[in-house]
Amino acid sequence: MPRKTKPKPTDAAPTAADPTFASLGLSEPVLRAVEDAGYRAPTPIQAEAIPLVLKGRDLIGLAQTGTGKTAAFTLPLVDRLITGPRRTRALILTPTRELCVQVEESVRKYAKFAELDVAPVYGGVPLDPQQKALRAGVDIVVATPGRMIDHLERQNVVFDELEVLVLDEADRMLDMGFAPQINCIVAEIPPYRQTLLFSATMPPEVEALARKYLRKPVVVQIGLRSAAASTVSHAVYPVPADRKTALLAELLKRDGMDSVLVFCRTKHGADRVVRQLQHEGVAATAMHADKTQAQRTQALSDFKDGKIRVLVATDIAQRGLDISGISHVINYDVPQQPEDYVHRIGRTGRAETTGDAFTFMAPDEIAMVRTIERILGEPIPRISVPGYDFGTVANG
Secondary structure, eight states, X not given: OOEEOOOOOTTSSSOTTSOOTGGXXXXXXXXXXXXXXXXXXXXXXXXXXXXXXXXXXXXXXXXXXXXXXXXXXXXXXXXXXXXXXXXXXXEEEOSSHHHHHHHHHHHHHHTTTSOOOEEEEOSSSOHHHHHHHHHHOOSEEEEOHHHHHHHHHTTOOOOTTOOEEEETTHHHHHHTTOHHHHHHHHTTSOSSSEEXXXXXXXXXXXXXXXXXXXXXXXXXXXXXXXXXXXXXXXXXXXXXXXXXXHHHHHHTTXXXXXXXXXXXXXXXXXXXXXXXXXXXXXXXXXXXXXXOHHHHHHHHHHHHTTSOSEEEEOGGGSSSOOOTTOOEEEESSOOSSHHHHHHHHTTSSGGGOOEEEEEEEOGGGHHHHXXXXXXXXXXXXXXXXXXXXXXXXXXX
């Protein structure tokens, strides 16, 4: 069984209470990149994981979204690859195209003062540019499982000398049905490698994956499994289903609703909400699986840059999107899986900033909200808005 890391002694140097990036053992080029990025102190998951990764240990990293998990593996990965031959030495698997792009951006940022090449490999875009990059040779490949299989079948890349495998958002990859692809990819990788698995939750399927592919891993767990970030304030708005869009438009008139991520259950529902908000003069756009990769990238860019105030998305956006400054997450539809609530609201309150999570609850969604409350371990306050609340039954 994996074992957890032990707390560091209080008289150790550096102290666990106030670690710095330099105290974690990172090399000078990586520290320069960290400083250039404006980061002053490591987050708890980074402080625990980075020294272990640098030592070559297999690791399971469990933490809430928004806690700095990406840097917890990309920083020591870049550090490890600074010296050595120029060949494909690391593979990072991610569940979505958006997360693939963001991880690749992080790698480039931290490798700013190192001579390392990285290639993002994901679907929805032409194969040829990726094929050219892979055949030319890169140090780090960041990929989604499906597109990685495409390139392996075409013999565009060889992993015979791969040293590090990272499974990022492992629970999400398994939720999306990528287990067969992961198995096929790992079969092409040398067994004597370092494997890092990062996840927000640890269901039995992820535990089985870890037992299969990790060797004597150390578990670094920050916070409770399936716990919501403590920096997020929660509220439930009882509202009839046919009044949800009107309530959303009403709330968007309030001060402070500067950057709002809205989650809908279906692609059709997301498009409908956007049309209705645009009719009300609200700058909004949709992001879901029916959008092309170019459309999804543009929507994210406009949202990050503040050109669009409201991004309406399906659960394609619930994991991995690292967008600073999201003031509110609104669950237009209550998520059917309580763990998805944690992942959705993790888009706000990131990196120890504060945020608000509002959930619109129709009468037929009361039971789902109560299940979420059991997962959180406490009730979520109800807020009644005159003209929208469907009655006191929602508080029962």
